[in-house]
Amino acid sequence: MPDMIQRGIFLFLLLSFHFRLFAQIKKENYLVLEKALGPESFFNGHLTGFMLYDLDSQHVEFEKNSQIRILPASTTKLFTLFASLVILQDSTQTLRYVSAGDTLKIWGAGDPTWKYKEFAQPDFQRIIGNHTIIQFSDANQVSPAFGYGWQWDDYYYDYSAERSSLPIYGNLIQVKKIGNRPDVSPAFFKNQVFTTSKPFKELERDFHSNRFYFNPSTFLGREQFIPFLNTPDVFVQLAEAETGKKWIYKPEPLPVDHKHWRGSLLSPILKEMMLESDNFLAEQLLFMVSDRLFQTLDTERAIEYMLKTYLFDLPDQPKWVDGSGLSRHNLFTPRSMVTLFEKLYRLLPEAELNEYLAIGGKTGTLKNSFQAAQPYIFAKTGSMSNNYSLVGLIKTKSGKNYAFAFMNTNFPYPASTVRKEVEKVMVMVRDGF
Incomplete structure (x- = not known):
């Protein structure tokens, strides 16, 4: 029995030493930080x-x-x-829509992928089908194009593209330098580019309109993307060029009886948003x-x-x-x-x-x-x-x-x-x- 007591005391002391040593290591770590x-x-x-x-x-x-x-x-x-992850789970929200004869009425649901980066594209033709007219409404969009507390002078940087119910091109124009001039796409904006004597180093957009200015003597062409002002009129013209269908803008409220289309896999959007810190994708999500x-x-x-x-x-x-x-x-x-x-x-x-x-x-x-x-x-x-x-x-x-x-x-x-x-x-x- 005494041997058992001695072995017990030895084990207790050993464990006590172990825990004191562990605690001391933790304390040292704490002090380092x-x-x-x-x-x-x-x-x-x-x-x-x-x-x-x-x-x-x-x-x-x-x-x-x-x-x-x-x-x-x-x-x-x-x-x-x-x-x-908890609300959308595995796929995007793309459209809510109603078929009315030859007209397809649509309300964008925020999907950011249409003609943006390398994302798989929503199959709009499958939804459009034999409709000859697309009637677009953004009456379901409550939040404005810019977020609360965004800096006003960020409007011409690609990290501050506008939010919208159905974006196209990420609500950005693309800029390539050809000689001492910018070449922009989509083509819709080409006749909106003008020269200026101001010492602009990049193509810069007017605050209130889709007029873009550059100085041939100072133009560097480092900014590859610039936000455009996404008005309903601009959007329907861009959408017409991409779909080959007639689009009209009519801000009708979303009716109770409508259909819903989830168009794209969500995970590629989440990865791009996180790894590249894409602000536009985050807002659209x-x-x-x-x-x-x-x-x-x-x-x-x-x-x-x-x-x-x-x-x-x-x-x-x-x-x-x-x-x-x-x-x-x-x-x-x-x-x-x-x-x-x-x-x-x-x-x-x-x-x-x-x-x-x-x-x-x-x-x-x-x-x-x-x-x-x-x-x-x-x-x-x-x-x-x-x-x-x-x-x-x-x-x-x-x-x-x-x-x-x-x-x-x-x-x-x-x-x-x-x-x-x-x-x-x-x-x-x-x-x-």
């Missing part, structure tokens, strides 16, 4: 929020200012991704979410629904106003971002989730950063003037999976400077946790 983000660190010069969360034990390993709301920029697209839920295109209503249902349990109520993160009115806390990411992590198999995330040193917006022989960062970036955030999954050398949100705002230097410092901290996490 505390120093890296503390008063004498680079991050003390601006507002930083950080959270590191063990996805297996569901335990917060480290946090700093995780309760403070920070402008998320394009990490907002994680919320759009989640809404799209929320339009489609709204159409599926309410048969109207109302971003505000779709967001309100998601926050009251699938996202009611976020630690902090976010201020979420658009799909892309272009708005400076968006405000999320790091711990709400981590909670949202955990929802995605539980919703999808890890391999599938990683297809929607940029991989450090490999794909998307992280292709040229976080490089390592073994990829360890799978995340969404978000950056705009004075803001840089990174939210996603980090795989450590010990084999652990952690969700994290690293959000920075109000800094006076380039986002690339902050990104490099963020990378140093994430290497510490990779190697030490």
Whole structure:
């Protein structure tokens, strides 16, 4: 019996030593991060929020200012991704329609793929059939072309294309430099290009119209895409050229008795939205979410629904106003971002989730950063003037999976400077946790 007691005491002491050693290692890790983000660190010069969360034990390993709301920029697209997956599931919303003799009445449902990038195209001819006239209505679109809090002077940049119920060409013209002049497509816009003596380096659009100007002496032709003003008149002319049918615009309300067409596979759109941080796709995805839920295109209503249902349990109520993160009115806390990411992590198999995330040193917006022989960062970036955030999954050398949100705002230097410092901290996490 004494031998058994001695063996028990020895085992107890051994386990106690093990747990003390484990706790000491955890404390050392904590202190490393505390120093890296503390008063004498680079991050003390601006507002930083950080959270590191063990996805297996569901335990917060480290946090700093995780309760403070920070402008998320394009990490907002994680919320759009989640809404799209749970509401749209596997396919787009494309059209709602009614057949009336030789006329097909249609209401766009937000599908962004028509003549945009390399997406599989909706088979409009199958829906049009023998109809000779297409009557188009956008009366179901509640949200305006531009989002709440977007910067007005972004209107001529490709990342700020207009939202619409049935986009075509991504609501962009394409620009190619031929000699010292721009060549634009679609052809509809060719006679809308004019010269100017102003020192424009690119083709620039008039704010109020589809008149485009360039200076042959200073034209560089680096901007390959420019948004056009998507008026109903412009849209029906573009649609006629693509379909060979007569289109007319008549903003009738959507009748109760109508048919519904879901035209495209959703996953390629989600991947492009996430990996390339495509703002236009993000906005159209929320339009489609709204159409599926309410048969109207109302971003505000779709967001309100998601926050009251699938996202009611976020630690902090976010201020979420658009799909892309272009708005400076968006405000999320790091711990709400981590909670949202955990929802995605539980919703999808890890391999599938990683297809929607940029991989450090490999794909998307992280292709040229976080490089390592073994990829360890799978995340969404978000950056705009004075803001840089990174939210996603980090795989450590010990084999652990952690969700994290690293959000920075109000800094006076380039986002690339902050990104490099963020990378140093994430290497510490990779190697030490």
